[in-house]
Structure formats: C-alpha cells, structure tokens
Amino acid sequence: MRTLHTLTLAAALAVSPALAADKSPSAKPSTEKKSMSFHDLTANRLDGTPEKLSGFQGKVVLVVNTASECGYTPQYAGLEKLYQEYKDKGLVVAGFPSNDFGGQEPGSAAEIKKFCELRFKVTFPMFEKVKTKGEGQSPVYAFLSKDHPAPKWNFHKYVVGKDGQVKAAFPSAVTPESAELKAAIDSALAQK
Numbered sequence: 001m002r003t004l005h006t007l008t009l010a011a012a013l014a015v016s017p018a019l020a021a022d023k024s025p026s027a028k029p030s031t032e033k034k035s036m037s038f039h040d041l042t043a044n045r046l047d048g049t050p051e052k053l054s055g056f057q058g059k060v061v062l063v064v065n066t067a068s069e070c071g072y073t074p075q076y077a078g079l080e081k082l083y084q085e086y087k088d089k090g091l092v093v094a095g096f097p098s099n100d101f102g103g104q105e106p107g108s109a110a111e112i113k114k115f116c117e118l119r120f121k122v123t124f125p126m127f128e129k130v131k132t133k134g135e136g137q138s139p140v141y142a143f144l145s146k147d148h149p150a151p152k153w154n155f156h157k158y159v160v161g162k163d164g165q166v167k168a169a170f171p172s173a174v175t176p177e178s179a180e181l182k183a184a185i186d187s188a189l190a191q192k
Contacts, residue, residue: 063096066097097130
C-alpha cells in the first residue's frame with residue numbers, strides 16, 4: 001500500500017510539476033524593493049511625543065527648517081497664512097526647528113513653542129529641533145535631501161506629495177507667498 005501511494009504521488013508530480021513547488025505569487029520571494037517614503041519615518045513633536053509621519057498619507061506636506069532669530073523668521077507668518085488657506089485642501093505645513101545655520105535657533109523646545117505661538121500664532125505642526133545636514137543629520141532630512149539639495153540656510157522648503165515623495169525643493173528666499181511655491185503645492189494637491 002505504501003509503495004502504491006509513493007508511486008501515485010511520483011506519477012502526479014511527473015504529470016504536474018506545479019504540485020511539487022508552490023508557484024503562486026505569494027510563495028515567491030519578493031524581489032521588488034519598495035522605495036523609501038516620507039511616510040515611513042517618525043519624528044518627535046515639540047513636546048517630545050513621537051509622531052509617525054504615515055499620518056500624513058494622502059496629504060501634501062510642506063516641510064520647512066525654521067529658526068527664531070533669522071532674517072527669514074517673519075516667514076512664519078506667511079507659512080501660517082498658507083497653512084490656513086490650504087489645510088482644507090489637504091496641505092500640512094511641518095516646521096522643523098534647526099540651529100544649523102548661524103546658531104539662530106538656540107532655544108529649548110518650550111521656548112520655540114512659546115515664540116511661535118505668541119509671536120506668529122502658529123497652529124501648524126512643529127517638531128523637535130533637528131540637524132538638517134552633516135553628521136547627526138535627522139532621518140527626515142536625510143530622506144528629503146537624498147535627491148534634492150540639502151538646506152543651505154533656514155526656511156528651506158520641501159514639497160512632499162501625497163505619495164510621500166519629494167516633489168520640489170525651494171531655497172530660503174522663496175517665500176510662502178511666492179507663485180512658484182504655490183504652483184508646486186497646487187500641482188502636488190492635484191495628483192492622486
């Protein structure tokens with residue numbers, strides 16, 4: 001009986017090699033490598049609470065390295081206005097304070113929060129101070145500057161699409177009110 005079963009199994013395998021190995025797509029080892037996304041990252045809010053950036057999936061994110069003592073600091077007002085104008089359309093402005101340029105963000109998280117809220121009425125998400133370049137660069141900025149220039153000064157802007165990929169980058173002198181920045185945001189919002 002055992003011999004008959006072995007012969008029957010051997011005959012079945014000879015007729016149908018698919019029975020010998022599962023050929024279904026789920027059985028194959030994946031050779032596709034999913035590209036890194038902004039949504040794969042986590043960053044700490046100003047109060048130290050970790051936030052998975054996957055919460056921004058389906059939204060366009062304008063990431064800005066901010067500083068409280070910079071000539072570009074008044075851009076906070078424009079960023080807040082832009083956020084209010086576009087948030088219902090799917091834009092999030094995300095501020096990442098940095099002391100990388102001229103030591104212009106020396107404050108603690110509590111001081112940064114107080115400054116932003118009192119002076120500029122900032123309501124968009126603010127994150128902990130980060131390194132935007134060089135040794136100790138934050139994972140967020142390592143991702144943002146992988147295919148686009150790293151910030152050369154405070155208030156450098158990255159437009160991240162709904163898919164978590166960087167769509168455009170702008171130097172500090174491009175203001176939140178600029179037509180080119182708004183065009184990049186509108187284009188990213190129009191994409192699926």
